[in-house]
Amino acid sequence: xxxxxxxxxxxxxxxxxxxxxxxxxxxxxxxxxxxxxxxxxxxxxxxxxxxxxxxxxxxxxxxxxxxxxxxxxxxxxxxxxxxxxxxxxxxxxxxxxxxxxxxxxxxxxxxxxxxxxxxxxxxxxxxxxxxxxxxxxxxxxxxxxxxxxxxxxxxxxxxxxxxxxxxxxxxxxxxxxxxxxxxxxxxxxxxxxxxxxxxxxxxxxxxxxxxxxxxxxxxxxxxxxxxxxxxxxxxxxxxxxxxxxxxxxxxxxxxxxxxxxxxxxxxxxxxxxxxxxxxxxxxxxxxxxxxxxxxxxxxxxxxx
Amino acid sequence: xxxxxxxxxxxxxxxxxxxxxxxxxxxxxxxxxxxxxxxxxxxxxxxxxxxxxxxxxxxxxxxxxxxxxxxxxxxxxxxxxxxxxxxxxxxxxxxxxxxxxxxxxxxxxxxxxxxxxxxxxxxxxxxxxxxxxxxxxxxxxxxxxxxxxxxxxxxxxxxxxxxxxxxxxxxxxxxxxxxxxxxxxxxxxxxxxxxxxxxxxxxxxxxxxxxxxxxxxxxxxxxxxxxxxxxxxxxxxxxxxxxxxxxxxxxxxxxxxxxxxxxxxxxxxxxxxxxxxxxx
Numbered sequence: 134x135x136x137x138x139x140x141x142x143x144x145x146x147x148x149x150x151x152x153x154x155x156x157x158x159x160x161x162x163x164x165x166x167x168x169x170x171x172x173x174x175x176x177x178x179x180x181x182x183x184x185x186x187x188x189x190x191x192x193x194x195x196x197x198x199x200x201x202x203x204x205x206x207x208x209x210x211x212x213x214x215x216x217x218x219x220x221x222x223x224x225x226x227x228x229x230x231x232x233x234x235x236x237x238x239x240x241x242x243x244x245x246x247x248x249x250x251x252x253x254x255x256x257x258x259x260x261x262x263x264x265x266x267x268x269x270x271x272x273x274x275x276x277x278x279x280x281x282x283x284x285x286x287x288x289x290x291x292x293x294x295x296x297x298x299x300x301x302x303x304x305x306x307x308x309x310x311x312x313x314x315x316x317x318x319x320x321x322x323x324x325x326x327x328x329x330x331x332x333x334x335x336x337x338x339x340x341x342x343x344x345x346x347x348x349x350x351x352x353x354x355x356x357x358x359x360x361x362x363x364x365x366x367x368x369x370x371x372x373x374x375x376x377x378x379x380x381x382x383x384x385x386x387x388x389x390x391x392x393x394x395x396x397x398x399x400x401x402x403x404x405x406x407x408x409x410x411x412x413x414x415x416x417x418x419x420x421x422x423x424x425x426x427x428x429x430x431x432x433x434x435x436x437x
Numbered sequence: 438x439x440x441x442x443x444x445x446x447x448x449x450x451x452x453x454x455x456x457x458x459x460x461x462x463x464x465x466x467x468x469x470x471x472x473x474x475x476x477x478x479x480x481x482x483x484x485x486x487x488x489x490x491x492x493x494x495x496x497x498x499x500x501x502x503x504x505x506x507x508x509x510x511x512x513x514x515x516x517x518x519x520x521x522x523x524x525x526x527x528x529x530x531x532x533x534x535x536x537x538x539x540x541x542x543x544x545x546x547x548x549x550x551x552x553x554x555x556x557x558x559x560x561x562x563x564x565x566x567x568x569x570x571x572x573x574x575x576x577x578x579x580x581x582x583x584x585x586x587x588x589x590x591x592x593x594x595x596x597x598x599x600x601x602x603x604x605x606x607x608x609x610x611x612x613x614x615x616x617x618x619x620x621x622x623x624x625x626x627x628x629x630x631x632x633x634x635x636x637x638x639x640x641x642x643x644x645x646x647x648x649x650x651x652x653x654x655x656x657x658x659x660x661x662x663x664x665x666x667x668x669x670x671x672x673x674x675x676x677x678x679x680x681x682x683x684x685x686x687x688x689x690x691x692x693x694x695x696x697x698x699x700x701x702x703x704x705x706x707x708x709x710x711x712x713x714x715x716x717x
Contacts, residue, residue: 154610155612159529161521162524165517165518165522166521166529166530168518168582169546169582169583169586170538172546173542175557176554176579179557179560179561234456238453238457238460253461254457254460257464258460258464259701259704260698263636263640263700263701264640264697265640265642265673265697266640266642266643270674270678271471271673272470272690274678302463305460305463333442335450359548363551363552363553365552366643366674370678392552393552396556397647410556413552413556417549417553420548420553421545424544424545424548428544
C-alpha cells in the first residue's frame with residue numbers, strides 16, 4: 134500500500150516534469166558528496182568547542198609548556214609539555230629507524246627484484262600494513278619490553294625506546310608502499326639515458342631514479358610521521374604510560390596515550406576530562422599541519 | 438672503474454639486501470610468533486562460549502559476534518554513502534572548486550588518527566544514545582568513508598565515456614544512465630572498498646574503546662547493536678593489558694592474523710579477477 138503510494142508519487146513527478154525528478158536526484162547525490170566535508174567540519178568544530186574550555190581555565194602557556202601533569206593529585210597540574218615532547222621524540226626516532234630501512238627496501242622491490250620476489254615482498258608488506266595495532270602492542274609487550282630490560286639492564290623495559298621500535302615497524306609498510314609507487318613512476322628513459330652514459334645499474338637507481346622520485350618519497354616520510362604521531366594502542370601497551378619528560382629508557386606517555394589512558398575514568402564535565410579534549414585538539418593541530426605538508430608534496434608531484 | 442665508485446656500489450647493494458632481508462624476516466617473525474603462540478590456545482570451548490566468572494572460563498564468542506555485527510552495520514551504512522559521494526564527484530560535479538574541496542576533505546579524514554575518531558564518536562554518538570556497537574559503527578563509518586569513496590571513484594573512471602554518451606544519445610536521463618550504465622561498472626570498486634574496510638574495521642581498537650565499550654555479553658544482532666560490546670581487537674587489548682590473560686590474547690591475535698591474511702589474499706584475487714575481465 135505504502136510502496137504503491139510512493140511509487141505513484143514518483144511516477145507523477147517523473148511524468149509531470151522529468152526535470153524536477155532529475156533535480157531531486159541530483160540534490161540527493163550532492164548531499165552524499167558533501168558528507169565528507171560535513172564530517173571534517175563536524176570533527177573540527179567538536180574538537181575546538183570541547184578543547185577550548187580547559188585551555189582557558191588552565192591558561193594556554195601553562196597548558197602547553199607546563200612540565201608536570203598530575204591530573205588526579207590534590208593540587209592538580211595540567212602541563213602537557215612531556216606529552217608533546219614524547220610524541221615528537223618518539224616520531225622522530227621511528228622515522229630515523231624506519232625511513233632508511235623502508236627506503237632501501239623500496240628501491241630493491243621497485244628496481245632490483247624479479248617478478249616473483251616482488252610479489253612475495255609486496256604481500257609481505259601488505260600483511261605488515263594489515264596487522265592490527267593491538268597485535269603489534271601484544272608482541273612488543275612480550276618480546277621487545279623484556280628484551281630491552283635484559284639488554285640494557287634496567288628495572289622496566291616499557292620505555293620510549295620500545296615505543297620507537299614498535300612505531301618504526303608500524304610505519305614501514307606506508308613508507309615502502311608509497312616509495313615503491315613513486316619509484317615505479319620514474320620514466321624508463323631517464324634510467325636508459327643514465328645507463329647509456331656508462332653508469333652502473335645501482336648508480337642509476339640511486340643517482341637518477343631516486344632524485345626523480347623524491348617528492349613521492351618525501352610524501353612517504355610525511356605519511357609515516359602522520360601514522361606514528363597518531364598511533365595510540367600499540368604505544369599504550371609498550372611505553373609504560375607514566376607522564377615523565379621523555380628519556381630513552383624511561384616510561385613515557387604520548388599525546389595519544391595521554392588521551393586514551395585517562396578517558397575511561399575521568400568524570401564527564403570535570404577539568405580533567407576537558408583537559409583530555411584539549412590534548413586531542415593539540416594532536417589534531419599537529420595532524421592538520423602534517424596533512425598540509427603531505428598535500429604540498431603530492432601536489433608538487435602532480436604538477437611536474 | 439675507480440675504487441670510490443666500487444665502494445659506493447657495493448655499499449648500496451649491501452644496504453638494499455640487508456634492509457629487504459630485515460623487512461622480510463620481520464614479517465616472518467611476527468607471523469610465526471603469533472601463530473605459534475596463539476593457535477594452541479584456540480580451542481572449541483574458547484570459540485563457542487562466553488566468559489563466566491563462576492567457572493573462571495574465558496570465551497570469545499560474544500567478541501566474535503560483536504565484530505561481525507560491527508562489520509555488517511558499518512558496511513550497510515558506509516557503502517551507500519561512499520558510493521553516492523563517488524558518483525556525485527564523477528557524474529554530477531561540474532564545479533572544480535567543489536570537487537577539490539570534497540577530495541581535500543576525504544584526504545583529511547583518512548589522515549585523522551583513530552583515537553581522535555574515538556573521542557569525536559564518543560561526543561557525537563555515545564553521549565547521545567549511549568555507549569553501543571551502533572555508536573562504534575557510526576564512528577567507523579566516518580573513518581571508512583574516504584576508502585569506499587576512493588575505490589569507487591577509481592573504478593568509475595574506468596567506465597568508458599562512450600557508454601554514457603551512448604545511453605544519453607538514446608534519450609536516457611542522468612539518473613537512468615547512472616542506474617543502468619555507471620552503477621554496474623563500479624561493482625569492482627565497491628567490492629575492493631568493502632574488503633579494505635572490513636580489514637580496517639577488524640584492526641580498529643582506539644576508535645571503538647570509548648564508543649562501543651568493552652562488555653562481553655552474548656546478544657542477537659539488534660540487541661547487540663544497541664548495547665555496549667567489545668570487538669576482537671578491543672577484547673585482545675583488555676585481556677592483554679588489563680587482565681594479563683596472554684594465552685587468550687595470543688589466541689585472538691592468531692585469529693586476527695589469519696583473517697588479515699585472508700583479507701589481503703581476497704583483495705589481490707579480486708583485483709586480478711577484474712583486471713582480467715576488463716582486458717578480455
